[in-house]
Amino acid sequence: MRVLIIEDSRELAGLIGHALKRAGMDVDFVGLADEARLAVQAVQYSAIVLDLGLPDADGFAVLDQLRKRHDPTPVLILSSRSALGDRVNGLDRGASDYMIKPFAMAELIARLRALMQRPPEIPSPIFAMGNVTFEAGSRRATVGGNTFTIPARESELLEVFLKRGGKVLAHDVLDAVVFGGKHDHSSNAIEVYVHRLRRLLAEAGADVEIHTIRGVGYLMKPGMAARATAQA
Template structure:
């Protein structure tokens, strides 16, 4: 799952992104409201962590714009504004949670986990197809209950295919899910991860297959019997 951090303090942004990476999350970071809107317009994020003190627009106004556009992504406000009235305004504007600076990285991660576990969320924790299961929080992959060792990138590919099982996922969507706003990456990176994942699933006896739809993308479906 990919997160978006909107924070104008570049040092704090870097520290938070590194801490999330160590916890197993992919995170993009932007420092302005304009860049946040651009990112949200092109990538489906699992959670947004939003600072209110942005240089080009108040974060609360950005939050209202996100909600007005129909985007229901979970949003956690992370700010130095600690007053009760500020918290109420943030939650009333559409935030799902509110954390005051200074904060502990462990608490931020715990709050993100809570948002991802919320009932009714499209981001369900356990993803199943046939005898394959992926725990989207622990990143554990199992076949008939037996753990399968996959890399974080391979788990990310598997997650997006599972969330759209039975539908073709364009290659560009997989690239965005894997790399987000990160700089350059190899043109065949997705093919490499899919090839490795397909081989591992076959060898482990999975009853699902990853199909390559030439010139379009990939489709995960149960194997034909």
């Protein structure tokens, strides 16, 4: 069992490492986010202990990069940030556990052991176009890396648009996705939800566009800004 400790305090990292080694674990230390990125690319760890207050980046950036790579390594956030919002944010972004400093070393060891005994998680598929991503499992949508709120119906539309990547989607296909083939809604319901999705994406700064293909359906593709960036 090899554990990576990402902690900028050498003293605290040393104390944690000594305790984990006594518990039978191998330990590596890094104090910067950039060092952490290199370490996880070189070694498959059994678990990671992650501090959020790193000198060169927020620890959440390290977590985000891991999960974007579909790396299922258990991550235990160990932070002095005790606010409920921070804890919820950490778990929503893919952390396996969250502990607040100060902490009991015995509890940290017990939680790490529990994480490493779990069967490996199967990463949820992530669909993307331009600066828009959608994680199917958590139903989390982002624009430019920032999470934005999207209602359930619009969320279903966004997922299928991104999943089908640049293909024209017929009206009846979208109807089946959003309403499950039921016919208890108005005939223009899809048009209404597509309009709402367009507005939500535009307000969030998305660089994709949804085009109406007359008599056929709809097409999502990168907008002019995204194409200009790709050609630069």
